[in-house]
Amino acid sequence: MAGAKSGVLELKNKEAKHRAELLNLKKRIKAEEQKELKVKIDRLGRLALKYGLNEMSDDDLELSFMKIAEDNIARSSTPVNQI
CATH class of the missing domain: 1.20.5 (Single alpha-helices involved in coiled-coils or other helix-helix interfaces)
Known part of the structure; x- marks a missing residue:
């Protein structure tokens, strides 16, 4: 046991x-x-x-990011021979 x-x-x-x-x-x-x-x-x-993003308002910051995203999309959709 x-x-x-x-x-x-x-x-x-x-x-x-x-x-x-x-x-x-x-x-x-x-x-x-x-x-x-x-x-x-x-x-x-x-x-x-x-x-300088820390000095921007939230709305300005959002617009800035949207602009960057739009620019990136535009660049990625542009054919290579047009660059």
């Missing part, structure tokens, strides 16, 4: 260890995702400063 109890205890310890490892991995993944997000936000912030 003592052997069975120790076997059950050993399984519970292994389960607890695996749960702890899983939790640790989840925390590491979340930290890595947060780090990547921070890098993207920093890059966007630098671009906004570079192009």
